Amino acid sequence: IQMTQSPSSLSASVGDRVTITCRASQSISTSLNWYQQKPGKAPKLLVYAASTLPSGVPSRFSSSGSGTDFTLTISSLQPEDFATYYCQQTYNAPWTFGQGTKVEIK
Amino acid sequence: EVQLVESGGGLVQPGGSLRLSCEASGFIFSTYSMTWARQAPGKGLEWLSHISGSGSTIYYADSVKGRFTISRDNAKNSLYLQMNSLRAEDTAVYYCARVVTMNYYFDYWGQGTLVTVSS
Numbered sequence: 001i002q003m004t005q006s007p008s009s010l011s012a013s014v015g016d017r018v019t020i021t022c023r024a025s026q027s028i029s030t031s032l033n034w035y036q037q038k039p040g041k042a043p044k045l046l047v048y049a050a051s052t053l054p055s056g057v058p059s060r061f062s063s064s065g066s067g068t069d070f071t072l073t074i075s076s077l078q079p080e081d082f083a084t085y086y087c088q089q090t091y092n093a094p095w096t097f098g099q100g101t102k103v104e105i106k
Numbered sequence: 107e108v109q110l111v112e113s114g115g116g117l118v119q120p121g122g123s124l125r126l127s128c129e130a131s132g133f134i135f136s137t138y139s140m141t142w143a144r145q146a147p148g149k150g151l152e153w154l155s156h157i158s159g160s161g162s163t164i165y166y167a168d169s170v171k172g173r174f175t176i177s178r179d180n181a182k183n184s185l186y187l188q189m190n191s192l193r194a195e196d197t198a199v200y201y202c203a204r205v206v207t208m209n210y211y212f213d214y215w216g217q218g219t220l221v222t223v224s225s
Contacts, residue, residue, distance in 0.1 A: 031209070031210065033211045033212070035151070035212075037151075041217075042201055042215035042216060042217055042218055043151060043201070043212075043215055044215070045211060045212060045213050048206070048209050048211035048213075049209040049211070052209075054213065086150065086151050088151075088153070088211075088212075090209070090210035090211065093156065093165040094153060094165065094166075094167045094168065095153045095156070095210070096153065097150060097151040097152065097153065098150070099150050100150045100151070
């Protein structure tokens with residue numbers, strides 16, 4: 001299953017609303033996870049099962065979607081949110097990641 | 107506190123072998139599936155392999171099937187990745203991660219270990 005994220009990168013300012021999309025090449029129900037990765041660090045789980053935030057993830061992050069189309073939204077971008085975001089499908093092995101979306105400071 | 111610590115990375119020649127280890131602590135290791143993923147320099151994440159808590163269920167990505175072998179020793183709280191026939195394109199930071207099988211997601215990751223395949 002191919003996962004395609006858009007955009008590949010974006011520039012935004014603190015306080016902006018940011019939306020990242022992820023499209024699967026076939027239906028994956030809600031078997032979609034999002035991870036945040038900062039330079040030189042391991043990825044961090046941000047969302048699982050398409051819309052559930054793990055404990056400790058700020059509520060400015062939200063995610064939705066099912067089937068083939070998913071979105072990750074940051075309602076008000078904070079300085080610590082500048083990072084690369086990856087979607088991942090775990091509907092069928094091999095579990096695949098999107099190519100990533102780099103969120104940069106404008 | 108959940109901790110995952112990878113080790114075993116380094117420089118290896120093409121065609122060579124390397125064994126990565128991931129030592130787990132802070133949770134009951136045998137009750138969790140575990141996984142390996144990697145990230146080539148400047149590139150995205152690539153999932154490699156999964157092993158169930160008992161070791162009875164194993165999956166591999168096509169890119170490493172037949173060359174890499176995942177295993178675990180629950181008595182030692184350790185996960186392993188035996189990598190054979192290494193190629194330049196296997197150069198990457200290798201991460202282990204814990205898998206929550208309720209919805210299949212990776213909730214804790216190690217800090218990674220760098221493998222460089224070069225002559």
